[in-house]
Ligand SMILES: Nc1nc2c(ncn2[C@@H]2O[C@H](COP(=O)(O)OP(=O)(O)O)[C@@H](O)[C@H]2O)c(=O)[nH]1
């Protein structure tokens with residue numbers, strides 16, 4: 494009999510224990526959620542603005558996107574970019590180190606000056622600017638060298654002068670009287686136009702501007718898709734037309750839409766076919782004319798691939814003859830030893846470099862600054 498009571502008591506205990514366990518599990522399931530930090534507030538799936546490499550954060554961000562309400566990316570603020578990207582100029586750093594090494598020799602003989610000239614020419618600075626720089630260095634180091642002036646300081650000052658800190662490098666992205674600013678992006682195929690338009694949209698968004706993109710490269714449907722992807726991530730819409738359609742009408746529609754909606758800036762991507770100058774002139778001329786029925790083009794950005802050197806410059810010159818280029822976006826400076834092209838292109842086209850592309854990452858486009866650039870070169 495006592496056995497029976499014991500068994501019943503044990504059974505009751507066992508039932509209670511199991512029930513309690515379930516209760517705990519359910520309870521934990523219910524209770525745990527509020528204790529966890531909120532899953533996502535807009536932006537917290539993103540790398541912080543000063544994150545060293547946004548591409549590293551991508552897989553994580555995408556995984557988060559799968560489970561939460563879609564959030565827009567918050568692009569890195571432009572001001573910190575050139576500093577973050579300075580190591581990307583490693584290839585060009587050879588120039589800075591080489592120059593410093595040669596100029597620091599005890600005796601600056603003719604052979605040394607010749608080696609210095611070769612270095613500068615090899616970095617695509619161009620003949621005329623090379624001669625000017627060598628002349629300035631010779632004079633200053635002869636005069637100031639005795640007084641114990643630091644070679645590095647002299648070189649830094651002269652390089653900055655060469656890059657020209659007085660040029661206005663601001664991007665004209667605002668229109669007058671409440672009209673949108675219109676940025677027309679032109680250049681040879683493959684130089685990085687579409688990528689630059691996407692990256693530029695991010696810079697504008699980072700500065701809290703409203704943006705609309707125009708996919709006026711109608712020759713490749715992929716170009717419009719490419720822009721669409723860039724835009725989606727930061728909540729920027731893309732106006733596109735039928736494949737093979739008239740680029741000017743896409744540009745017109747986009748700017749009209751921009752005016753109607755009162756957006757801050759419309760950025761227009763174009764095709765870069767360079768069959769002949771006449772064809773190019775007709776097409777780009779028409780795009781610009783048609784846009785200006787709605788609002789003036791405030792900036793014509795010529796995209797130039799730094800790795801193509803002097804050859805790229807010749808092609809770029811054709812564009813500058815066709816449209817009034819107001820700024821240059823120099824792409825693919827990462828890993829190029831041709832940083833001197835900044836000087837050459839400004840001299841030859843008479844237009845400032847305003848943006849530099851330093852990688853394929855989303856925020857690898859930086860506003861250009863003469864002193865920061867030279868500091869990066871000198872390491
Ligand atoms: N490394 C590097 N690649 C770039 C840069 N800018 C663009 N690219 C690449 O250049 C290629 C051509 O770019 P795309 O924008 O399609 O050129 P488009 O034909 O002028 O529109 C793409 O693979 C880009 O990722 C840059 O600054 N650095």
Ligand SMILES: [Mg+2]
Nearest residue numbers: 686687710716
């Ligand atoms: Mg393109």
